[in-house]
Amino acid sequence: MTTSTKKRLTTSAMIASFADEGQRTTSAPFGHALAGLAEQRPEIVGLSADLAKYTDMHVFREAYPDRFYQMGMAEQAMLGTAAGMAEVGLLPFASTYSVFATRRAYDFLCLDIAEPGLNVNVVGGLPGLTTGYGPSHQATEDLAILRGMPGLTIVDPCDSVDIEQAVPELADTSGPTYLRLLRGSVPTVLDEYDYRFRLGEAAELRGGRDVLMISTGLMTMRALQAAQELASDNVDVAVLHVPTIKPLDREAILREVAGDRLVMTLENHAVVGGLAESVASCLAFAGAGKRIVPIGLPDEFLAAGALPTLHDRYGLSASAIAARTREELA
Structure with a gap:
């Protein structure tokens, strides 16, 4: 049964949203995008490690129950199974929480999937600080863990459009x-914005003479909000969205950092091993000495709590970003 013949499914009410009050949202964009694509691609299969409802894979499951595989709480087995499916011509999307895909199942992702170069798409929920559950579920170091894996493409989308x-x-x-x-x-x-996701390409969403914010993931949304707030202070902020962490669009970054603007990086990830260090190494290897102000999560296990409170506490909110920018420009 295709998605066109079913009522559009929503996500679980138990899932906290980092959206601002009154902000436009789309429910379960990944699940609906995958189910829609599967209508034209019969080789697509979906797998879940007992978290379909909480990674929006339930939308695909309801549309294509005979192409969905519930693997239970066995992330390593799930990725090993996905590798076998890819070997015989299927196109797996395997979903679980980021902490389990990276910390628990790294070896299977590396040797069963990446080393033979198989087309397996790992979908990690709760990246960075998108849950208040605490360190057991906050994947604040997943980019640092995975950036060194040869041949792995890494995407950190901003919103429903990106996904x-x-x-x-x-x-x-x-x-x-x-x-x-x-x-x-x-x-x-x-x-x-005049935006289209293109794998491996960064996109300038707005220009600005005073500050360049290089952002990825949900922090691009925060960068745009901070830019609007700073405009009231006559601070002109450019935003370069980097949805693909690997391969990194080095040409766009080197082009944009030219000049004397304040350069900031914004990421929903620890400052160790993520976007900030990717940008810094890009500049260093090119001989383009430039100071970078990193905005990201600290190198520590984070507290549990409500998302708005945590985003304010750790400097990810738009107001915190605007305040930090003013300090740097003072």
Whole structure:
């Protein structure tokens, strides 16, 4: 049964959203994008490690029950199974929480999937600080863990638009991919810009003479909000969205950092091993000495609590970003 013949499914009410009150959102964009693509791609299969409802894979499960595989709480087995499926011509999307895909099942992702270059798409929910559950579920170091894996494509989408457009491109990528999933009621932001997701390419969403914010994931939304707030202070902020962490669009970064603007990086990840260090190494290897102000999560296990409180505490909210920018410009 296809998605066109069913009522559009929503996400679980138990999933907290990082969306602001009154903000436009789209429910379960990944699940609907995958189910829609599967209508044209019969080789697509979905797997879950007992978390379909909480990674929006339940939408695909309801549309294509005979192509969905519930693997239970066995992430290593799930990735090993996905590798076998890819070997025989199927196109797996395997979903679980990021902490389990990276910390628990790293060896299977590396040797069963990446080393032979199989087209397995790993979908990791709760990346960075998108849950208040605490260190057991906060994947604050998943990019640092995975960036060194040869041949792995890593995508950190900003919003529902990014996710919907990224899914078919990930399916068309010949090797393994890792998607930092924004689940549930996901903000819809990028449709207000002349934007199209293109794998491996960064996109300038707005220009600005004073500050350049290089951002990825949900922090691009925060960067755009901070830029609007700073405009009231006559601070002109450019935002360069980097949805693909690997391969990194080095040409765009080197082009944008030229000049004397304040350069900041924004990521929903620890400052160790993520976007900030990727940008810093890009500049260093090119001989382009430039000071970078990193905005990200600290190198520590984070507290549990409500998401708005945690985002304020750790400097990820738009107001905190604007305040930090003013301090740097003072």
